[in-house]
Amino acid sequence: MITDSVPPNLDWVKVRAECSIAHIFKELELGAREDAEKAQSLVPANQTTKFSVTKIVGSRFAVVRADDPLSPISQSVYFVCKRNEITVSDDSELGEKLRMTATLTLTNTGHCKLKVGSEELFQWQFRRMALEALFFDAPR
Numbered sequence: 001m002i003t004d005s006v007p008p009n010l011d012w013v014k015v016r017a018e019c020s021i022a023h024i025f026k027e028l029e030l031g032a033r034e035d036a037e038k039a040q041s042l043v044p045a046n047q048t049t050k051f052s053v054t055k056i057v058g059s060r061f062a063v064v065r066a067d068d069p070l071s072p073i074s075q076s077v078y079f080v081c082k083r084n085e086i087t088v089s090d091d092s093e094l095g096e097k098l099r100m101t102a103t104l105t106l107t108n109t110g111h112c113k114l115k116v117g118s119e120e121l122f123q124w125q126f127r128r129m130a131l132e133a134l135f136f137d138a139p140r
Contacts, residue, residue, distance in 0.1 A: 010110045019104050019112035024123070025081040029053070029061050031127050032079065036063055039135040051135065065134050077134050086114070088130045102126060 036051040043049045050066045059081040066074040078096060080087045085103050089096040102114040102121075113120040116129070 006108060007110050012106065012110065015110055015112065016106045019106050021081055021084060021086065021104060024104060024112065024114070025059070025079070025086055028079060028086065028123060028127065029055075031123055032061070032063050032131065035127055035131055035135070039131075063131055063134060075134060077130055079130070090134075100129065 033053045036053050040051045043051075048067065048069050050064075050069065052064050052066075054062045054064055056062060056078075060078065062076045062078045064074050064076045076091055077099075078087075078089045080089070085101050087098060087102075088100050089098045091097070100116050102116045105113055105115045105120060107113055107120055111122075113122060114126045115121070116126070121129070
């Protein structure tokens with residue numbers, strides 16, 4: 001079993017200062033771009049599904065799935081950076097539907113993680129929760 005060891009002399013002030021909403025949001029956007037590229041590389045050549053990331057404004061981006069290039073219909077997952085939290089929402093019949101909200105925490109093992117409810121998540125886990133259905137579920 002792998003366990004996180006606690007560093008005996010961690011500069012927690014420095015690590016916590018680097019654990020900022022703006023910094024983590026930028027990293028999430030870069031990670032989402034990489035995830036979209038990887039998902040795109042898995043689409044069979046005979047399918048027209050396209051995955052992309054669109055920067056809406058500095059504090060908001062969307063990961064988009066378009067299954068038919070001739071149709072304006074697509075599905076999106078929106079990431080929004082607010083003052084002390086990051087929200088994820090997706091398309092619904094009534095507009096955007098909030099799916100989850102994350103704050104940041106510095107764990108006792110010295111990791112900066114996203115906290116959703118009582119769960120402490122690495123960035124890849126947070127992105128998986130946000131994007132898995134968009135990438136792998138059949139289109140609506």
